[in-house]
Amino acid sequence: MAEETIVEYPTLTEQDVFELRRIFSSFDNDNDGLVDAKDIAALFKYLEQNFQSFVIKEDELKELLDRNHINESQPISFTQFLTLIAYKVTEFDNLEELQEAFTIFDPTDSGFITTKDLLRVMQRLGENITEADAQEMMRQADRSLSGKISFNEFIDMIRYAQST
Structure with a gap:
């Protein structure tokens, strides 16, 4: 079962974007600028420790990936990752x-x-x-x-x- 999350309204500063880039890159094992979609849940789990504003429940993440037509066999770029976060902001x-x-x-x-x-x-x-x-x-x-x-x-x- 997915853990319950407190809904907060994220604020995305330029410093946040740089930190998100650093974190994203740490999940980019082969340094090709892409992270496997199957690893995105782990990436968001890591964000829970550092960016409480961007906490996304597992079922919510699945919905966001579906909306963006991303399945677990596809890699995603940093821009697509920011788009997922933007969904959280614009929700x-x-x-x-x-x-x-x-x-x-x-x-x-x-x-x-x-x-x-x-x-x-x-x-x-x-x-x-x-x-x-x-x-x-x-x-x-x-x-x-x-x-x-x-x-x-x-x-x-x-x-x-x-x-x-």
């Missing part, structure tokens, strides 16, 4: 928490995420993405075709990922 539609996550990508408080911001943060998090990758991510999220992602587009992007 309650906590706009304050989403704003804090948005701020990581918008350090100048311009109200927008540029391709340069996206590339910078993803690379600082250890993701091996190119400028072309960042441009493609931007193209998918930028519905207004402004060349930037607004906070509303950011929220829609996360909610869209949650619904697929």
Whole structure:
């Protein structure tokens, strides 16, 4: 049986993201940037000791993996791992928490995420993405075709990922 968990509203700071990257990497046994989905439960169990805000019950984790079409035979990237955590954040539609996550990508408080911001943060998090990758991510999220992602587009992007 899964242990009962206290529901808390997570706050994801840039320092948290760096620490989550470190923890994720410690589960990446062959240093290929991927962790087997079957090991994600153990990773979240480890988080219970260090990040009480991100405690996810076993049945809740299974549901999140199912929503993201991830089965135990698939490896997941750090970005997918953060997406699972984002589900936890957005599960309650906590706009304050989403704003804090948005701020990581918008350090100048311009109200927008540029391709340069996206590339910078993803690379600082250890993701091996190119400028072309960042441009493609931007193209998918930028519905207004402004060349930037607004906070509303950011929220829609996360909610869209949650619904697929």
